[in-house]
Amino acid sequence: MIELTGLTTRPAQVWGGVRLVPLVRETPIEDLRLDVRLYDEDFGVVAVDPRTAYYSYIPHGYVATWDHAPAAAYGTQLLDPADRTRAPDRMALRFHRRMARRVDKNRLRFLPLHLALEGYLALHFGGPEIAWEEWSQRAIRHGLSPRVEEAYTGALVRGLDDALRVFEIHAGQCGLLVYVADALASAFVVPHPADYRALHATLLLDLYGELIYHYAMLSMPVPDFRARVADANVRSLADLRAEAARQHEEWAAFHDGAMAAGLLEADYTYERVYDLGPYRLSRFLPPFERRRDNHIGEVITGESGQVAYLKTFRLSENQVRRGRLLTVLAANDWSLPGTATALGVTEPELGRRIENAGFGHLLRQDVRDHYRARRRAG
Amino acid sequence: METMADLIAADDVLLFVNAAITSTGQREFHSGAEEQSLSLGFLHRYLLVNYRDLYAATLALDINDHNAALIVRNLLVTAAEVDVERRRAEGRLIARRLELLPPPRVYALFRELRRARVNNRRTRAIMRDWLAARPDPAFDAVKYRGAVKDAVRHAHLRPDREEDGELGPFLFAFRRPAAYWTPILETWRRAHYEQAALYDLPYTVAEGFAAKHRIPRATFLERIAPRLTRLERLRLQESARERGAGAVRADLTTMPLTRLASYVLGLSMDERARRRGELTGALRASARRTAGDQAGRWGRVVAVLDDSFSAYGSGTKRRRPLAVALACHFLLEALAADYTPLWVSGRDDALLVHPHGATPLGERILDGLDRGPERLVIVSDGWDNAPPGLAGEVLRVWRTRLDPGHTCGIVHLNPVYDAAGFDVRRLAPTVPTAGIRDAEDLVALAELARFAEGRTGLPALRAHLDRRVAAFLGEQT
Numbered sequence: 001m002i003e004l005t006g007l008t009t010r011p012a013q014v015w016g017g018v019r020l021v022p023l024v025r026e027t028p029i030e031d032l033r034l035d036v037r038l039y040d041e042d043f044g045v046v047a048v049d050p051r052t053a054y055y056s057y058i059p060h061g062y063v064a065t066w067d068h069a070p071a072a073a074y075g076t077q078l079l080d081p082a083d084r085t086r087a088p089d090r091m092a093l094r095f096h097r098r099m100a101r102r103v104d105k106n107r108l109r110f111l112p113l114h115l116a117l118e119g120y121l122a123l124h125f126g127g128p129e130i131a132w133e134e135w136s137q138r139a140i141r142h143g144l145s146p147r148v149e150e151a152y153t154g155a156l157v158r159g160l161d162d163a164l165r166v167f168e169i170h171a172g173q174c175g176l177l178v179y180v181a182d183a184l185a186s187a188f189v190v191p192h193p194a195d196y197r198a199l200h201a202t203l204l205l206d207l208y209g210e211l212i213y214h215y216a217m218l219s220m221p222v223p224d225f226r227a228r229v230a231d232a233n234v235r236s237l238a239d240l241r242a243e244a245a246r247q248h249e250e251w252a253a254f255h256d257g258a259m260a261a262g263l264l265e266a267d268y269t270y271e272r273v274y275d276l277g278p279y280r281l282s283r284f285l286p287p288f289e290r291r292r293d294n295h296i297g298e299v300i301t302g303e304s305g306q307v308a309y310l311k312t313f314r315l316s317e318n319q320v321r322r323g324r325l326l327t328v329l330a331a332n333d334w335s336l337p338g339t340a341t342a343l344g345v346t347e348p349e350l351g352r353r354i355e356n357a358g359f360g361h362l363l364r365q366d367v368r369d370h371y372r373a374r375r376r377a378g
Numbered sequence: 379m380e381t382m383a384d385l386i387a388a389d390d391v392l393l394f395v396n397a398a399i400t401s402t403g404q405r406e407f408h409s410g411a412e413e414q415s416l417s418l419g420f421l422h423r424y425l426l427v428n429y430r431d432l433y434a435a436t437l438a439l440d441i442n443d444h445n446a447a448l449i450v451r452n453l454l455v456t457a458a459e460v461d462v463e464r465r466r467a468e469g470r471l472i473a474r475r476l477e478l479l480p481p482p483r484v485y486a487l488f489r490e491l492r493r494a495r496v497n498n499r500r501t502r503a504i505m506r507d508w509l510a511a512r513p514d515p516a517f518d519a520v521k522y523r524g525a526v527k528d529a530v531r532h533a534h535l536r537p538d539r540e541e542d543g544e545l546g547p548f549l550f551a552f553r554r555p556a557a558y559w560t561p562i563l564e565t566w567r568r569a570h571y572e573q574a575a576l577y578d579l580p581y582t583v584a585e586g587f588a589a590k591h592r593i594p595r596a597t598f599l600e601r602i603a604p605r606l607t608r609l610e611r612l613r614l615q616e617s618a619r620e621r622g623a624g625a626v627r628a629d630l631t632t633m634p635l636t637r638l639a640s641y642v643l644g645l646s647m648d649e650r651a652r653r654r655g656e657l658t659g660a661l662r663a664s665a666r667r668t669a670g671d672q673a674g675r676w677g678r679v680v681a682v683l684d685d686s687f688s689a690y691g692s693g694t695k696r697r698r699p700l701a702v703a704l705a706c707h708f709l710l711e712a713l714a715a716d717y718t719p720l721w722v723s724g725r726d727d728a729l730l731v732h733p734h735g736a737t738p739l740g741e742r743i744l745d746g747l748d749r750g751p752e753r754l755v756i757v758s759d760g761w762d763n764a765p766p767g768l769a770g771e772v773l774r775v776w777r778t779r780l781d782p783g784h785t786c787g788i789v790h791l792n793p794v795y796d797a798a799g800f801d802v803r804r805l806a807p808t809v810p811t812a813g814i815r816d817a818e819d820l821v822a823l824a825e826l827a828r829f830a831e832g833r834t835g836l837p838a839l840r841a842h843l844d845r846r847v848a849a850f851l852g853e854q855t
Contacts, residue, residue: 010736010764011736011763011764011765011766012766013736013763013766014766022736166407166408166688168686168687168688168735168736168737168763169687169734169735169736170735170736170764171723171735171736224766224767225765225766226765226766226767226770227740227765227766227767227768227770227771228767228771229771229772229774229775231775231778231779234775234779234780235779236780237744237747237748237780240744240772240775240776240780241744244740244741244744244768244772247765247768248765251765
């Protein structure tokens with residue numbers, strides 16, 4: 001469960017196939033802010049008083065110049081007021097000449113694709129823990145490495161650039177849910193409106209799964225949820241005002257209960273990464289149920305569990321299938337017969353699924369041939 | 379008895395008038411330049427083919443210069459398709475409209491006609507008459523040299539038939555004469571060699587010579603100041619101030635209202651707060667001048683003004699919708715006996731408005747109706763998004779259930795042409811929407827808007843257009 005307490009859903013803004021739902025925080029979180037060095041460098045404004053003590057965070061994949069070289073933050077980072085000067089864990093980036101020049105102007109924020117999916121990729125990265133005879137030598141020695149997933153930057157998602165450009169940021173807005181063809185593509189929440197304004201454009205540099213890319217490519221414009229006032233209830237201006245207020249409540253309830261249910265109500269597995277003061281940074285993995293939204297992401301929560309920072313990535317159907325396969329395999333200690341029973345299929349069928357998921361090389365060649373022969377026999 | 383075709387015709391014409399007032403074929407907040415000009419081009423074509431007489435008659439309305447030039451061009455390109463009488467009527471409208479257009483735009487139109495290879499007799503006659511009516515041909519020849527040359531060549535004119543015959547050599551063989559008798563031509567010749575001479579030339583021409591002579595920008599601005607036109611002065615004031623050329627100072631009180639509002643919005647917040655008295659005074663003075671004898675006669679007025687993020691416009695029309703809203707604010711203040719402005723963002727300091735935030739238009743309209751005004755004026759691009767469609771619902775319910783007797787006159791003025799809808803965006807069918815380009819036209823538009831309310835017959839519209847055409851053509855005598 002993800003609790004969006006303190007955040008109110010405001011009416012969506014639609015542009016083509018993209019629906020953007022703003023989240024507004026009544027009381028902004030003041031003691032957790034975007035790292036001031038990013039503010040100084042990239043936005044040219046110091047929006048926070050440097051003397052006050054506050055915790056700071058650096059979003060995952062954020063490129064900035066630390067120690068004179070451009071580098072991307074590796075995983076979202078939480079920093080103590082005391083280590084304000086420490087450079088975050090990062091991954092140096094080597095740019096072509098042209099790109100480096102753009103970084104120098106502090107205009108480019110670049111998310112290294114292979115980094116962003118780390119949480120998902122690390123899933124059972126080690127491979128089989130018990131060396132059952134079916135697994136190949138390679139699987140046992142090297143695990144699932146190299147493990148690669150593909151994703152698209154927001155700039156490639158059709159219509160997203162225009163939708164973000166014409167989006168009107170609400171007063172006090174601290175978050176945004178991006179829907180493409182009414183499929184929830186990503187959720188983004190920050191602690192403070194100033195941070196949101198600074199990071200709004202970076203949504204275009206974020207990663208979106210293959211599913212979102214195709215939906216955007218193929219979808220028709222989605223309809224607005226337009227306000228409807230029932231004439232019969234209105235006898236005075238006050239009634240009309242009450243009706244107008246009801247529109248807001250109805251929309252918020254509908255959105256949180258229906259549209260975002262897949263994100264908010266799923267059963268996540270959290271992995272704690274770092275605790276700092278009242279804040280906890282964790283990564284989470286979805287239950288990998290098929291035919292549902294499955295989101296992976298990073299979240300910073302406060303003491304009472306309210307979300308201060310959130311960033312999610314929606315897995316495509318194939319990724320969910322792979323994730324589920326790996327989860328079930330791991331749960332059954334990588335035993336093929338055990339897993340087949342757990343999934344309710346025959347062993348050769350499981351072999352086919354492993355091959356289709358792109359993990360065929362993990363099985364010994366003779367085992368694969370054997371399975372294939374048995375499938376053919378019937 | 380009115381036929382369906384008549385109603386459709388009336389709708390089409392109103393649609394076109396709205397487009398011709400607002401659209402300039404430039405990028406807007408929601409649509410690109412290509413979309414805008416494609417959409418506008420279609421409307422022009424559609425009207426030209428189906429209602430040519432009404433199309434020509436719109437020249438008499440307060441449409442913007444871009445569209446006026448387009449209409450003139452389209453009429454001249456297809457002049458052969460109509461009979462002599464119709465052509466003559468069109469010719470009169472065109473001639474009158476060209477008198478009102480700024481000269482650069484007319485010269486651009488002539489060049490456009492040349493590119494389109496339109497050289498019929500009517501076109502040549504129109505060019506000849508317009509050029510003959512210019513007050514100072516020599517000045518034009520210096521300021522718009524290339525364009526004048528093209529026009530003269532295209533219309534087969536001999537510019538030097540009377541006078542002392544210097545324009546011909548000046549345009550076509552300027553190296554030949556050792557000196558000119560006409561003072562401005564002689565100044566222009568000397569400016570090639572003598573720095574002091576260029577300060578007697580028009581600013582745009584002098585700028586080129588200043589670059590040639592490598593005169594520092596500050597010195598140049600300081601000395602060219604007396605030659606600047608009113609709008610050049612307004613435009614250059616800030617950059618001149620930065621460079622320390624204090625001589626460039628515009629008299630803000632004489633500026634047109636919407637231009638002035640644009641200028642104010644171009645200043646930083648600190649600057650606006652610092653010069654609050656001066657700027658407010660200038661805006662008020664300009665608004666009072668625009669209001670004229672209507673001042674104070676509009677009764678109790680509430681305005682809902684859009685300062686949401688989309689009022690930023692685009693890089694090419696920077697803050698235009700917001701400038702129109704700001705100008706309307708000051709104009710309505712002058713027109714009304716009792717005036718309440720309601721900015722959509724909830725801010726109440728008009729001088730410090732900036733485009734930011736969402737558009738909860740419906741709630742603002744409710745606030746406005748709460749105050750029980752005689753007139754409610756809404757200035758907005760019609761993108762109501764928090765929640766979408768609430769403004770339309772509020773207005774619909776207000777008209778049908780709460781105020782069926784029209785005790786409160788509501789009008790929606792929209793400064794932005796919606797390319798996808800071929801019209802300005804409307805809020806509700808029960809409330810008239812009119813396109814607006816300059817706040818100065820507000821009074822006339824509020825009147826025209828009643829045609830947009832419900833369905834107006836073609837005869838009424840035709841009568842209105844005939845009256846406007848007669849007035850338009852009658853002004854010249």
